[in-house]
Amino acid sequence: MGLFGRLLSDARTAIKVLRNGLRTRRRRNEANRFAATDPRPIPGSIQIGVYFADTRVNLYQIRQWYAPLAELAKHRGVAIIARSPGAYLTLREESPVPVLYLRTVTDIEGFLEQQDLATMLYVNQNIKNFQMFRYGRMWHVFINHGESDKIYMTSNQYKAYDYAFVAGQAALDRLAKKLWNYDVANRVIAIGRPQSDHLVDHVPFAGNGRTVVFYAPTWEGDRPTMAYGSIASHGVALAEAVIASPGHRLIYRPHPRSGVNSREYREANQQIQRMIAAADPAAGHLFDAGGELGWQIAVADVQVTDISAMVYDRLATGKPLVVTRPASPTAEVDESGFLASAEWMSTADLADPLGFLDRVITDEASRSNLAFWANHHFGDTTPGSSTARFHAAIDLLVERWQEQAATHVDQPRVEHDALDDEDDSDEESVPQAD
Known part of the structure; x- marks a missing residue:
């Protein structure tokens, strides 16, 4: 330069x-x-x-x-x-x-x-x-x-x-x-998981008979060991298949930070949004950037997500769940718990993503496995228990x-000193995030 x-x-x-x-x-x-x-x-x-x-x-x-x-x-x-x-x-x-x-x-x-x-x-x-x-x-x-x-x-x-x-x-x-x-x-x-007691508080989503696929990927991460995001590796192909199907409906809710560190990830995210915008409105495909999260998990017939808290939000319902296999070889994956028996979707499964999803939805062994792990992670999931x-x-x-x-009745709650640190930070400051 x-x-x-x-x-x-x-x-x-x-x-x-x-x-x-x-x-x-x-x-x-x-x-x-x-x-x-x-x-x-x-x-x-x-x-x-x-x-x-x-x-x-x-x-x-x-x-x-x-x-x-x-x-x-x-x-x-x-x-x-x-x-x-x-x-x-x-x-x-x-x-x-x-x-x-x-x-x-x-x-x-x-x-x-x-x-x-x-x-x-x-x-x-x-x-x-x-x-x-x-x-x-x-x-x-x-x-x-x-x-x-x-x-x-x-x-x-x-x-x-x-x-x-x-x-x-x-x-x-x-x-x-x-x-x-x-x-x-x-x-x-x-x-x-007390949030699970409020999943259906507000459901602005009318059914239309289609199988609802909730795709909720995480962001690309800020270091190699946390490169769990799938938008660039899985997302475009998955969205194309779901949108092209007359029997499926897509809810796409990417992590709010998707694309902050990777141009490829950002462009893939934007491409999926354009595909949804160009689709037949009657199909009801949705790009979801709303503040409320919960109803999407409740109404979906199957959820596809990356290694993130979204896996366990869905697991608490015991309903069909697919986890994307990170394409990055540096992503650290702990398969000692639920992930050891999760339904993993690799990039090779994108040859027929709808067939993969339909199998997970109908497989009784998969449902039984989810019920076991839901109890292990959350205990009693009866409504109101959490x-x-x-x-x-x-x-x-x-x-x-x-x-x-x-x-300690004689001890003051606040010990005053000269420290008076102001906080003017705003969106340009990006602190640690999961």
Whole structure:
């Protein structure tokens, strides 16, 4: 690259930085206006906090908790704490529970001094979670944003939390096997999958007699060991076959980050969307980028997904499920659990993808296998069971908090210091994501 090329590149970078700064300033000002006028929770009314320090690009991680949090709020005071102005603006429009914009550490301390917060929940491993960890008079609980066999699910970061809520026996076994010197028996509580109790709350999808194929691929990943995405390797051929069939109907819901690191992946994603847009409207094929996830899992006759939490969201229903075999030889695949007996779709199976899917739908042995693994991963999947376990786990921690608080009555909740870290991050910042 010559001098002119470097100058041009520098100018483009400077313009991008300026635009991002102006956009962030606008969002921050808008967030400040709403935060100053929106009603705030009554002091002493919030017992359960949900800390979301991430940006809008990862809102999918907390969206799947909306319904369980709304149900919990019938029994306990619940509020979401947002640090990013963009995330806050979206959350305040979507969330069924109160959302607070606490941009600075001083804002957080003011909120904590007003509330008897017993438990703070975390849906991801964002590094900014550690800004909240400094407050010791509450339980810090990792609830994650899904059950899967990704290597993310055994991160040593689990040890930073007082407790973790997991789905079931598979997660308990996974953590016990992978993490050194981690007290799984006393620090991990199995609650099932409370989201599964709300899958059919809203179904904006009228049936038309076709076999519904729900294709929900993950993104391409940010490192070779997590290259699980199938859009470029499987997706186009699969979508072509389903769309061309007079007896099948496609729901295509790619991961929100699909294509952020790979041009090939991005172009394949766009190609599938164009195919759906050009298809016969009467077929009802759908590109789904909506905020709600659950009804798609409930209505599908078969689900095709990559190694991700989407595998286990579907597994909890016990209905036909296909997992794509990663085309990347560097992708790390743990086949010691359910994936050891999953219905794997390799690129070779794309010679007849509809035949493959139809076999899975009708095969009784496959259904029996799914039922076994659903119990192993989630325990009792009877409707309402996971919600009951989630509430019981929260009640247990509140009771333990009350016992601790009673023995430390002279200890202040907040130890003030000079730290006043602001958070102006927005979509241009892409933190760790599963």
